[in-house]
Amino acid sequence: MGKNQTKPGNFEYVYDITYPLLYRIAFRITGDENISEDLCQEAFIRYYKRVIPLPDQDQARYWLIRVVKNLAFNHEKRRGRELKANYKYSKEFNSPTRSGETELLRNESARIVQRALKKLPFNLRTAIVLREYGDLSYRDIAKVLGISESNVKVRVFRAREQLKKHLDEEEVDVS
Amino acid sequence: MCPEKDILSAFFDGELDERFVSMIEAHLSECDSCREILAGFEDVRTVLHDAEIPDCAPSKRLAWSFLSDKFSSLYPRPVWKRRLLIPAPAMAAVLLLVLVLGAGLMVSIFNRRDDFGFDTVTRTHFENVQFASFEQIIEYLDARGNGGALIFTLPQDTRLQYLSEPTFIKAADYKRGRD
Numbered sequence: 001m002g003k004n005q006t007k008p009g010n011f012e013y014v015y016d017i018t019y020p021l022l023y024r025i026a027f028r029i030t031g032d033e034n035i036s037e038d039l040c041q042e043a044f045i046r047y048y049k050r051v052i053p054l055p056d057q058d059q060a061r062y063w064l065i066r067v068v069k070n071l072a073f074n075h076e077k078r079r080g081r082e083l084k085a086n087y088k089y090s091k092e093f094n095s096p097t098r099s100g101e102t103e104l105l106r107n108e109s110a111r112i113v114q115r116a117l118k119k120l121p122f123n124l125r126t127a128i129v130l131r132e133y134g135d136l137s138y139r140d141i142a143k144v145l146g147i148s149e150s151n152v153k154v155r156v157f158r159a160r161e162q163l164k165k166h167l168d169e170e171e172v173d174v175s
Numbered sequence: 176m177c178p179e180k181d182i183l184s185a186f187f188d189g190e191l192d193e194r195f196v197s198m199i200e201a202h203l204s205e206c207d208s209c210r211e212i213l214a215g216f217e218d219v220r221t222v223l224h225d226a227e228i229p230d231c232a233p234s235k236r237l238a239w240s241f242l243s244d245k246f247s248s249l250y251p252r253p254v255w256k257r258r259l260l261i262p263a264p265a266m267a268a269v270l271l272l273v274l275v276l277g278a279g280l281m282v283s284i285f286n287r288r289d290d291f292g293f294d295t296v297t298r299t300h301f302e303n304v305q306f307a308s309f310e311q312i313i314e315y316l317d318a319r320g321n322g323g324a325l326i327f328t329l330p331q332d333t334r335l336q337y338l339s340e341p342t343f344i345k346a347a348d349y350k351r352g353r354d
Contacts, residue, residue, distance in 0.1 A: 015239065023231040037234040044242055052349060059343075113226035131188065132223050138190045149190075157184035164219050 014060050028129040029072045031114045043067040066144045116166035128159035187216045
């Protein structure tokens with residue numbers, strides 16, 4: 001990392017230790033590595049521009065995750081509108097040649113998992129991703145998503161239920 | 176009687192209240208179908224974790240080089256000149272800046288290295304300056320240039336008052352509140 005950045009040293013530190021987690025979460029939510037990279041970049045730009053600095057690493061992490069989640073949601077909404085407008089691209093989600101998604105996903109089961117995750121409604125997908133890949137507690141997930149812990153519990157459970165169904169349909173050996 | 180499945184899910188995540196954990200464990204020892212549900216959660220977790228994810232290292236490097244370029248053009252000033260916002264209630268936290276090197280001190284420490292490793296420069300005056308924000312301190316230091324010993328003291332009468340617990344607010348709301 002360069003020495004000539006003008007931001008305090010802790011930004012580089014936060015970037016260094018948080019980027020992998022953020023990328024993992026973004027990728028599991030969106031299924032696209034290029035989009036994930038864009039989302040992470042945007043999240044760190046916003047973090048850098050924050051007027052009120054955050055007191056510790058945990059707060060920084062939760063804040064960044066929340067930003068990525070919101071950006072992913074906006075992206076998906078926009079994408080949904082674009083797909084509706086361009087019907088011929090509507091099969092894109094089922095196409096294995098979508099750019100950025102499959103270049104590195106040579107593992108077939110990884111593709112299946114990503115497809116199954118994508119089938120979940122955004123709210124359920126985010127909850128299960130934060131739990132399984134972000135390793136956040138229900139309390140932290142509740143903070144990030146701005147919902148109650150009870151709601152988190154329900155969403156995580158429903159996500160698991162639906163995922164199992166989708167994975168079974170893909171004939172992945174889940175049992 | 177079997178617990179709700181979302182309770183089992185919370186138990187699976189270790190998020191169930193301690194009071195109920197032993198109840199669930201006792202039930203699981205006797206109920207095949209609940210054990211099967213838990214096994215299903217475990218299998219989903221295994222599949223999720225076994226799924227490969229692209230290596231983030233190239234993306235991380237790329238993103239950093241982009242960010243570095245962007246930030247150096249946005250913020251060319253040194254970091255310590257960046258605007259810092261201190262939530263300072265009007266009644267409290269006024270900082271006194273005092274340059275202390277009175278005449279008596281001058282005699283005993285003339286040309287002697289002090290604890291900080293600097294040669295002591297003698298002055299015959301001291302200033303008592305008040306600041307309302309950290310930015311003003313930085314500006315003052317800028318104007319003064321180098322040298323001198325600075326002592327920051329809080330007012331003798333601590334007029335600090337408890338307003339509330341710190342809370343996070345959105346940057347937009349804070350800016351709006353300030354205007």
